[in-house]
Amino acid sequence: xxxxRQLIKQLQRIVGRRQVDTDFAELLVYESDGLTLRTARPGCxxxxxxxxxxxxxxxxxxxxxxxxxxxGAGTGLSxxxxxxxxxxxxxxxxxxxxxIHPDDRYAIVQPxxxxxxxxxxxxxxxxxxxxxxxxxAACTIGxxxxxxxxxxxxxxxxxxxxxxxxxxxxxxxxxxxxxxxxFPVRTGPDFSxxxxxxxxxxxxxxxxxVRLVPTAATATTMLAVxxxxxxxTDSVSAxxxxxxLPTAMELIDNLCIQAVExxxxxGFPTDAAAVLxxxxxxxxxLMKRDAEAVARACKANGATDFHTAQxxxxxxxxxxxxxxxxxxxxxxxxxxxxxxGVVPRSKLTAILQxxxxxxxxHGIRVAHVCHAGDGNIHPLILYDPDESQGPERAMAxxxxxxxxxxxxxxxLTGEHGIGAEKRNLLPRMFTEDDLGHMLxxxxxxxxxxxxxxxxxxxxxxxxxxxxxxxVFPSGTWI
Amino acid sequence: MVATHQIFSQDGYRLLQECIHCGLCLPTCPTYVVNGKExxxxxxxxxLMKYVDREPDIDAQGAFRHIDLxxxxxxxxxxxxxxxxxxxxxESSRTYQRQEIKPLTGFQRQIVTGVTSHRPLGMISSIxxxxxxxxxxxxxxxxxxxxxxxxxxxxxMPRITGRAxxxxxxxxxxxxxxxxxxxxxxxxxxxxxxxxxxSEVHAASVRVLQWNGFDVTIxxxxxxxxxxxxxxxxxxxxxxxxxxxxxxxxxxxxxxxVVNAAGCGAQLRTEAWTSRNGLPVVDIxxxxxxxxIRPPGKKLYAKVTYDAPCHxxxxxxxxxxxxxxxxxxxxxxxxxxxxxxxxGSAGFYSLIQAExxxxxxxxxxxxxxxxxxxxxxxxxxxxxxxxxAGLHASGMKIPVLHIIQVLDxxxxxxxxxxxxxxxxE
Numbered sequence: 001x002x003x004x005r006q007l008i009k010q011l012q013r014i015v016g017r018r019q020v021d022t023d024f025a026e027l028l029v030y031e032s033d034g035l036t037l038r039t040a041r042p043g044c045x046x047x048x049x050x051x052x053x054x055x056x057x058x059x060x061x062x063x064x065x066x067x068x069x070x071x072g073a074g075t076g077l078s079x080x081x082x083x084x085x086x087x088x089x090x091x092x093x094x095x096x097x098x099x100i101h102p103d104d105r106y107a108i109v110q111p112x113x114x115x116x117x118x119x120x121x122x123x124x125x126x127x128x129x130x131x132x133x134x135x136x137a138a139c140t141i142g143x144x145x146x147x148x149x150x151x152x153x154x155x156x157x158x159x160x161x162x163x164x165x166x167x168x169x170x171x172x173x174x175x176x177x178x179x180x181x182x183f184p185v186r187t188g189p190d191f192s193x194x195x196x197x198x199x200x201x202x203x204x205x206x207x208x209x210v211r212l213v214p215t216a217a218t219a220t221t222m223l224a225v226x227x228x229x230x231x232x233t234d235s236v237s238a239x240x241x242x243x244x245l246p247t248a249m250e251l252i253d254n255l256c257i258q259a260v261e262x263x264x265x266x267g268f269p270t271d272a273a274a275v276l277x278x279x280x281x282x283x284x285x286l287m288k289r290d291a292e293a294v295a296r297a298c299k300a301n302g303a304t305d306f307h308t309a310q311x312x313x314x315x316x317x318x319x320x321x322x323x324x325x326x327x328x329x330x331x332x333x334x335x336x337x338x339x340x341g342v343v344p345r346s347k348l349t350a351i352l353q354x355x356x357x358x359x360x361x362h363g364i365r366v367a368h369v370c371h372a373g374d375g376n377i378h379p380l381i382l383y384d385p386d387e388s389q390g391p392e393r394a395m396a397x398x399x400x401x402x403x404x405x406x407x408x409x410x411x412l413t414g415e416h417g418i419g420a421e422k423r424n425l426l427p428r429m430f431t432e433d434d435l436g437h438m439l440x441x442x443x444x445x446x447x448x449x450x451x452x453x454x455x456x457x458x459x460x461x462x463x464x465x466x467x468x469x470x471v472f473p474s475g476t477w478i
Numbered sequence: 479m480v481a482t483h484q485i486f487s488q489d490g491y492r493l494l495q496e497c498i499h500c501g502l503c504l505p506t507c508p509t510y511v512v513n514g515k516e517x518x519x520x521x522x523x524x525x526l527m528k529y530v531d532r533e534p535d536i537d538a539q540g541a542f543r544h545i546d547l548x549x550x551x552x553x554x555x556x557x558x559x560x561x562x563x564x565x566x567x568x569e570s571s572r573t574y575q576r577q578e579i580k581p582l583t584g585f586q587r588q589i590v591t592g593v594t595s596h597r598p599l600g601m602i603s604s605i606x607x608x609x610x611x612x613x614x615x616x617x618x619x620x621x622x623x624x625x626x627x628x629x630x631x632x633x634x635m636p637r638i639t640g641r642a643x644x645x646x647x648x649x650x651x652x653x654x655x656x657x658x659x660x661x662x663x664x665x666x667x668x669x670x671x672x673x674x675x676x677s678e679v680h681a682a683s684v685r686v687l688q689w690n691g692f693d694v695t696i697x698x699x700x701x702x703x704x705x706x707x708x709x710x711x712x713x714x715x716x717x718x719x720x721x722x723x724x725x726x727x728x729x730x731x732x733x734x735x736v737v738n739a740a741g742c743g744a745q746l747r748t749e750a751w752t753s754r755n756g757l758p759v760v761d762i763x764x765x766x767x768x769x770x771i772r773p774p775g776k777k778l779y780a781k782v783t784y785d786a787p788c789h790x791x792x793x794x795x796x797x798x799x800x801x802x803x804x805x806x807x808x809x810x811x812x813x814x815x816x817x818x819x820x821x822g823s824a825g826f827y828s829l830i831q832a833e834x835x836x837x838x839x840x841x842x843x844x845x846x847x848x849x850x851x852x853x854x855x856x857x858x859x860x861x862x863x864x865x866x867a868g869l870h871a872s873g874m875k876i877p878v879l880h881i882i883q884v885l886d887x888x889x890x891x892x893x894x895x896x897x898x899x900x901x902x903e
Contacts, residue, residue: 024536092510114505263561327502330560334492
């Protein structure tokens with residue numbers, strides 16, 4: 001159903017004619033985000049340039065009873081930024097860095113600021129924004145906040161919610177509010193942290209105050225090479241058991257190495273079953289001691305080669321290989337689906353075994369990159385979208401892996417969010433009662449359900465319909 | 479699902495599928511950076527190509543409006559982790575567009591062929607040379623006699639003689655073959671616009687190559703590289719250019735075909751040339767970076783900065799060589815923020831898509847302003863004119879030079895160099 005003409009005109013008055021897209025071709029390109037399995041075409045796309053414009057846009061949509069969805073760079077992997085016939089509020093024009101305050105170690109940004117850009121501006125001050133999702137070259141701070149994004153280095157420094165100090169938001173009815181701020185004057189509940197990770201279903205963040213942390217003066221990056229995947233996963237536990245907390249511990253398996261080396265050539269050995277990319281930072285003497293412990297743990301668990309990056313170029317190359325690993329899969333498959341399961345670290349070896357086996361059962365190829373230190377796995381399930389049942393088989397395979405994660409005491413998502421993609425699995429994780437409470441909370445703040453509908457919670461989530469036996473004990477919240 | 483393809487072959491479609499929608503290209507795309515719209519991003523354009531290819535009843539005109547806005551800078555290719563060959567896909571789409579959707583008008587076609595073939599270009603050049611000599615170009619600008627876009631371009635043009643370098647180099651350069659011509663022989667590509675408007679760059683190229691022990695040959699019968707045709711979707715004309723150049727160079731005994739215009743280098747480096755196994759095509763910066771056996775004795779002192787031509791950095795993946803060369807010649811080489819982002823020139827783009835071109839240029843000029851160099855350096859004629867025009871419009875008196883001109887300037891501080899080439903200081 002087309003959007004009311006009246007609303008389009010109203011939006012044009014607010015942001016200007018050229019900042020409202022209604023042409024077919026212009027809408028077509030918004031039909032998916034980083035997850036290409038879920039598609040939906042919006043009725044229009046609007047580009048506000050300030051908090052006030054954003055609030056007026058929201059008010060207009062709210063008044064017209066039309067659903068609206070905030071969107072950043074569209075790199076998300078759970079279909080959170082798509083809208084079926086509604087209005088997409090595209091925040092790419094709100095990409096100003098409003099200020100860096102090196103002495104007090106914070107920055108204020110608009111939501112459309114790209115993660116890497118913030119770092120580029122902060123580094124001359126010896127500071128950086130710690131969350132570093134692999135898509136950081138393109139993803140925005142607003143999106144990081146919405147998904148409570150992680151990244152390799154959040155093993156030591158913590159995920160996005162640890163780095164958001166405050167935010168100005170536009171609520172579902174267009175009301176503007178500010179929570180938190182650069183300084184710890186906190187009374188009452190911490191609403192800013194509560195809003196972080198709500199996937200744009202409660203409010204749209206339009207001005208974000210982020211914590212900046214000092215950039216480590218020195219870092220050591222090591223590459224351990226394994227003839228078996230279990231050697232790599234066992235090493236992860238052994239390293240942590242040795243009392244070392246690396247900044248990052250990343251696992252990349254053979255198929256993924258093949259993709260990376262096919263185009264990027266980062267320097268991963270193509271005959272390895274898996275490699276572990278391990279990084280340490282901090283004080284020189286301590287780092288040296290830790291590096292020795294890491295080397296011992298890796299070798300004890302079957303690493304056939306252990307190599308420390310000798311130059312900054314080499315270090316950058318290894319990281320480029322890791323960060324672009326998922327993107328490089330285009331070389332070996334026409335499409336893939338990125339799973340985001342989590343297990344307790346001790347179950348890492350077991351879950352990867354399950355993952356390979358499940359994929360084999362479905363007759364599907366699967367590649368892996370994992371934030372191994374966090375127990376966050378990314379089985380990359382390869383499929384052909386033009387093959388009959390290709391996408392369906394990929395989804396079925398992913399679901400089996402996720403259910404195995406839950407059974408091992410893990411979760412459906414580590415950093416990509418539930419979005420449109422995994423909402424129907426949520427009842428497998430939480431009890432009916434708990435889901436009901438969560439829904440009531442959301443509905444209290446997004447009363448008409450117009451802000452980003454159809455995300456996180458199961459479709460038709462009337463409490464009585466959720467009949468599956470959840471894995472999480474009653475009283476557990478998302 | 480049985481689908482017919484409008485644009486691509488099955489192989490071409492597979493290349494398109496290499497885009498897995500990750501979005502890493504977005505912030506490197508100048509048009510996306512300017513307006514923040516997905517349809518004007520590489521990922522968006524690839525989606526549009528896919529739809530035009532597969533769904534016959536899609537609004538192709540609407541889709542091509544956004545594909546038309548692409549500069550073809552190929553920054554997305556550098557950013558792409560999957561190695562999607564965006565440039566190749568773009569040209570396929572444009573060829574389809576010219577054949578099926580919107581053929582070039584006769585006038586547009588004439589402009590492309592006129593500027594790139596010797597006789598008409600010679601005539602245009604003679605007129606411009608006279609206009610410049612009489613100071614009429616200033617008058618034209620003051621009295622606003624031409625459309626704004628043309629006036630803007632006129633301000634960026636170098637002073638020209640109206641004669642082609644390839645036909646006058648015997649008189650312009652002393653017939654010097656250095657006695658220690660120990661590094662062998664190379665052929666120089668003279669091109670079209672470079673030949674008439676940037677003869678100074680060619681002259682400097684020959685001097686610097688000779689000074690470093692290379693024998694330089696300039697074969698006759700060369701023509702335009704065909705890049706402008708290819709970008710406009712005129713596939714056949716582009717191939718004809720390639721054939722003419724192939725004829726000119728196939729029997730030349732040299733180590734390499736040295737090109738000093740990034741756009742030409744990128745065009746000649748395509749598979750059509752390399753598959754014939756002829757002279758290897760190299761950019762002059764990449765060729766000289768590790769063969770500068772006589773680096774300048776004294777560096778230039780003034781602060782300079784370098785803006786990377788897209789067709790050098792992105793299309794040919796030559797990243798470090800220009801810096802290596804410039805470091806031998808310049809004391810103060812400042813790093814220009816976003817040096818790898820397009821300046822908005824992009825061949826005829828600056829005339830056809832003037833508004834976007836200007837917006838892209840504004841960003842570039844602001845970065846140059848933040849550095850405030852004495853000289854701005856680049857490596858492609860289109861960029862040189864666009865940047866010069868932009869600096870002129872913003873009231874900055876900063877000359878824009880080719881890498882090789884800067885090297886030549888550094889050498890000119892040496893008496894022996896001046897003497898060898900019969901130059902005055």
